[in-house]
Amino acid sequence: MSVSVIIPTLNAEKYIGELLESLLCQSIPAEIIVVDSSSDDDTVSVVKRISPDVKLISVERKSFDHGGTRDLALRQSSGDLVVFLTQDALPVNDRCIEMLLSAFEDPSVAAVYARQTAREDAPEYEKLIREYNYPSNGHVRCEKDIAKYGVKSYFFSDTCAAYRRSAYELAGGFDSPIESNEDMMIAAKFLHSGYSIAYEPRASVYHSHSSTLRQDLRRNIVIGRVMEKYKDRLYGSDTLGEGSRLFKYVAGSLIKKKMFIEFCAFVLHTGVRFIGNRFGKAQIMLGGPHENDSSSVKL
Secondary structure: OOEEEEEEEOOOOOOHHHHHHHHHOOOOOOEEEEEEOOOOOOHHHHHHHHOOOOEEEEOOHHHOOOOHHHHHHHHOOOOOEEEEEOOOOEEOOOOHHHHHHHHHHOOOEEEEEEEEEOOOOOOHHHHHHHHHHOOOOOEEEOHHHHHHHHHHHHOOOOOEEEEEHHHHHHOOOOOOOOOOOHHHHHHHHHHHOOOEEEEEEEEEEEOOOOOOHHHHHHHHHHHHHHHHHOOOOOOOOOOHHHHHHHHHHHHHHHHHOOOHHHHHHHHHHHHHHHHHHHHHHHHHHOOOOOOOOOOOOOO
16 A cells, blocks of 8 residues: 655754654655645755655645645645654654554554654653553554543544545545644544544654643643534543543652652643633633634644
8 A cells, every 4th residue: 555644844944854864764665745834944945955755735824724734735645544743753763654554454443643752851741741641552442442431532643643545535534624633533533433543552753842831821722622612523521530640640650750840840731731721611612712813833
């Protein structure tokens, strides 16, 4: 089966060269497409320098949409299997794509996502969050698992994920416009359509954030809005219970390691994220802002 890799970018000069070089060395050859949202740094020139074979699509920054822009690039790709990566993800080794695509040996699998390992310079709490969300054991989940796992059934990440084109098209593709969580919402579509989604930890990328409190607040306002808008698709699942389990895991680990400054930072960031999430939900409940307003966040 043919493979395409799609990378949405915005001012990705810091990351895109290393990412493209890694992709060009993968054990499975693939068409590579960069869809750039009018970067004003050297992203485009770096892409052109790395390889003339990389297909470059340019879109206006104001028209970027997490679902629509990815769909635009997918429909200009040729692969039977389509991999999405974010600009700041980096495959751990040259078999990352090969391992990711191995999940499609199961014909019921519509999409699969990779393991994420925090970068070396990430805060300790960020490393623990990745450790909790991306364990060493893989899984395949279908609609019947929703009763057991709740909102975790829909957990999915386009940081590094692959889609079976035929299933994507049958499910109607990404929602558009959508501010965030396009990956989670299409995962729900797949589950409710009788497909399975997989997690393949043998495929791994380095990826983490060192976000400010302001960035956390803005991002979680957006996430809260999306979760409230699509709550019926998620069967009313709420993130509070899963969030509590994550908090206990990370906080407990930091205390055991006597990393009290990191513990305080984690508590502060968690509080800001919670406030942002609940505020975003309230905005939708009260008929407030919707997609693509001024609170939308980075790629």
